[in-house]
Amino acid sequence: MTTPIATSLRDLIEGGPPPAGRFGPYGGRYVPETLMEILIELERRSVELLADEGFLAELAGELRDFVGRPTPLTAAGSLGEAWGVALFLKREDLCHTGAHKINNAVGQALIARRLGAKRIVAETGAGQHGVATAAAAARVGLPCTIFMGAVDARRQAPNLERMRLLGAEVRLVEAGDQTLRAAIDEAFRAWVADPVGTYYLLGSVVGPHPYPWLVRRLQTVIGEEAREQVVRAGGLPDVAVACVGGGSNSIGLFRGFLADEGVELLGIEAGGRGGEGDPHSASLARGTTGVLHGAMTPLLQDAHGQIVETHSIAPGLDYPGVGPEHALLRDLGRARYESVTDREALEALRECSAAEGILPALESAHALAGAKRWAGRNRGGRVVVGLSGRGDKDLAVLADGAHHV
Amino acid sequence: MSEGSGAAAITAAIEASAGPALCAYVTAGFPSRQAFPEILRSVAAAADLVEVGVPFTDPMADGLTIQASNRAALSAGVTLEWIFDLLEAEHRHLEAPLLLMGYYNPFLIHGLERLASSLARSGVAGLIVPDLPLEESEPIREALAPGSRALVQMVAPTTPPPRLQRLTAASAGFVYAVTTTGVTGQVDLDPGDLDHLARVKRAARLPVLAGFGIRSRRQVAAVARLVDGVVVGSALIEVIEGGEDPGEFLRGLRNGEVPA
Numbered sequence: 065m066t067t068p069i070a071t072s073l074r075d076l077i078e079g080g081p082p083p084a085g086r087f088g089p090y091g092g093r094y095v096p097e098t099l100m101e102i103l104i105e106l107e108r109r110s111v112e113l114l115a116d117e118g119f120l121a122e123l124a125g126e127l128r129d130f131v132g133r134p135t136p137l138t139a140a141g142s143l144g145e146a147w148g149v150a151l152f153l154k155r156e157d158l159c160h161t162g163a164h165k166i167n168n169a170v171g172q173a174l175i176a177r178r179l180g181a182k183r184i185v186a187e188t189g190a191g192q193h194g195v196a197t198a199a200a201a202a203r204v205g206l207p208c209t210i211f212m213g214a215v216d217a218r219r220q221a222p223n224l225e226r227m228r229l230l231g232a233e234v235r236l237v238e239a240g241d242q243t244l245r246a247a248i249d250e251a252f253r254a255w256v257a258d259p260v261g262t263y264y265l266l267g268s269v270v271g272p273h274p275y276p277w278l279v280r281r282l283q284t285v286i287g288e289e290a291r292e293q294v295v296r297a298g299g300l301p302d303v304a305v306a307c308v309g310g311g312s313n314s315i316g317l318f319r320g321f322l323a324d325e326g327v328e329l330l331g332i333e334a335g336g337r338g339g340e341g342d343p344h345s346a347s348l349a350r351g352t353t354g355v356l357h358g359a360m361t362p363l364l365q366d367a368h369g370q371i372v373e374t375h376s377i378a379p380g381l382d383y384p385g386v387g388p389e390h391a392l393l394r395d396l397g398r399a400r401y402e403s404v405t406d407r408e409a410l411e412a413l414r415e416c417s418a419a420e421g422i423l424p425a426l427e428s429a430h431a432l433a434g435a436k437r438w439a440g441r442n443r444g445g446r447v448v449v450g451l452s453g454r455g456d457k458d459l460a461v462l463a464d465g466a467h468h469v
Numbered sequence: 470m471s472e473g474s475g476a477a478a479i480t481a482a483i484e485a486s487a488g489p490a491l492c493a494y495v496t497a498g499f500p501s502r503q504a505f506p507e508i509l510r511s512v513a514a515a516a517d518l519v520e521v522g523v524p525f526t527d528p529m530a531d532g533l534t535i536q537a538s539n540r541a542a543l544s545a546g547v548t549l550e551w552i553f554d555l556l557e558a559e560h561r562h563l564e565a566p567l568l569l570m571g572y573y574n575p576f577l578i579h580g581l582e583r584l585a586s587s588l589a590r591s592g593v594a595g596l597i598v599p600d601l602p603l604e605e606s607e608p609i610r611e612a613l614a615p616g617s618r619a620l621v622q623m624v625a626p627t628t629p630p631p632r633l634q635r636l637t638a639a640s641a642g643f644v645y646a647v648t649t650t651g652v653t654g655q656v657d658l659d660p661g662d663l664d665h666l667a668r669v670k671r672a673a674r675l676p677v678l679a680g681f682g683i684r685s686r687r688q689v690a691a692v693a694r695l696v697d698g699v700v701v702g703s704a705l706i707e708v709i710e711g712g713e714d715p716g717e718f719l720r721g722l723r724n725g726e727v728p729a
């Protein structure tokens with residue numbers, strides 16, 4: 065059963081779903097048999113729909129009128145000057161519901177409706193994907209259930225309330241690590257229980273094929289817009305920087321510049337507290353290849369193949385795996401991945417807020433911290449940062465930030 | 470167990486069963502590492518096959534009972550290595566062929582190239598890997614060396630007919646028919662869901678065992694009319710957790726008095 069695999073950059077740039085969902089050795093479809101036919105059908109139908117002019121027009125209309133796209137590219141003069149670079153922020157924080165997650169949620173909700181789904185289930189970490197899914201489900205008229213780890217529900221309380229107001233049923237997950245990983249486990253279980261009527265609206269470029277491709281396809285709008293905007297503002301950047309949790313906002317941004325060899329792609333993972341032996345979420349930098357949540361990908365695991373506890377001050381980055389396409393981009397040398405600590409992210413968040421009047425999400429603050437470090441090595445450079453979301457949800461954590469670091 | 474006999478031993482054990490065949494699932498090292506060998510012996514004396522569960526941090530096809538037993542085993546320090554060592558010492562005294570049931574990652578990290586010899590030394594006849602569909606199973610099939618250790622294929626109510634043909638043909642030892650869409654341990658088996666079991670039986674040349682949600686003698690009797698036997702997991706774990714005799718529970722499922 066040897067299948068050709070997408071191993072070259074050319075294959076990746078081409079853009080269709082990779083054969084068997086393989087990004088080099090990564091990806092694939094490791095799920096219970098109950099879900100296999102459902103995933104095969106989802107792949108077939110979403111490929112069809114995303115080539116269908118009627119559907120694409122509907123999607124473009126929703127991105128414009130409901131999400132508020134295109135989002136601006138803001139020249140961040142003061143912060144750029146302080147860091148010694150020309151700095152541009154791709155403002156996904158200005159999307160409806162406050163983060164890039166809605167690009168994917170709206171696209172998949174439209175697909176779910178076309179597939180005749182009876183309800184939507186989703187996981188959420190930071191609550192941003194949960195809020196986006198609740199909003200998109202309301203928009204297409206489908207009931208939805210969101211699974212959220214109990215720890216995350218505590219540290220992102222405003223989002224919990226928002227999901228409920230948007231009509232979602234929120235189930236708190238007390239099992240496992242009570243964060244994003246446990247929420248995904250639980251969403252899978254709900255899906256297995258009703259695979260035909262339920263649509264699983266996965267929130268990042270992780271999970272079994274076709275999700276890594278499908279979510280990337282729906283987030284590519286970030287990079288397409290950003291490229292056009294930055295070129296209009298004077299030329300291609302030297303680097304595009306984004307934070308990497310599961311990897312959806314970063315892959316969306318990177319895709320816009322993938323074919324531009326001169327543009328460096330820099331992904332920033334969560335380094336946690338940063339001490340020797342402290343938990344973190346840097347799966348690309350420090351993980352080993354394994355299988356979790358349906359895909360083969362770099363994971364934070366022990367010597368026995370058990371998944372270890374992760375930590376990040378940013379709940380959206382607090383995840384032991386990462387999208388398989390990033391792993392291939394890393395291996396090919398097309399993208400580089402670094403990590404920044406909780407403290408560096410907090411610092412960047414405060415700097416950006418005060419200098420630019422923009423309060424970024426803790427996740428996005430990781431990208432800013434990574435950009436700052438890059439700027440230190442590349443004075444005079446031209447930088448695009450993916451500002452994936454806004455920080456309103458993080459006020460409780462920020463109020464006693466030192467306590468969480 | 471000699472080379473080349475894993476799949477055949479499993480099939481033979483099912484065929485030798487007088488009534489419906491009984492495959493018993495126990496989580497390795499549960500309720501404790503000390504108590505487990507005794508449980509294993511008692512279960513192997515009452516069942517036709519024993520599935521030893523390899524605990525995993527993220528058992529996505531399992532309900533609350535097996536999630537909890539996995540967690541308990543992991544906190545007690547159970548590893549795949551520990552399981553191989555224990556079974557190496559125990560398997561000659563066990564009356565039923567052994568299978569390992571576990572998610573793919575621990576096997577992958579153990580090293581597929583070492584897997585066949587580890588299974589051989591611990592007397593394991595076959596493997597059930599619930600998150601490894603046929604399409605992803607080639608590396609482990611190659612590692613197991615065709616014909617020696619069985620890779621049991623699962624089929625589900627959502628498996629369409631052409632796919633069912635391929636899965637049953639690729640299975641070894643027996644075909645594991647999932648009774649219903651859902652995770653392990655559901656309390657109510659919908660009788661309407663059982664129709665597809667007859668379809669599996671018609672498609673399969675190997676014996677068919679049905680699992681997920683089997684907990685009463687009445688269910689065993691109903692399912693046994695359609696296929697060759699059952700897999701019992703969560704209900705057995707609950708019995709073990711309650712400190713009752715697992716062997717007696719299993720014998721009761723087959724022919725004794727058990728609450729319907």
Ligand SMILES: Cc1ncc(COP(=O)(O)O)c(C=O)c1O
Nearest residue numbers: 192309310311312313380452453
């Ligand atoms: C604002 C924001 N940025 C980034 C992420 C990380 O996800 P991804 O790596 O898929 O973009 C999240 C996840 O919740 C988020 O809410």
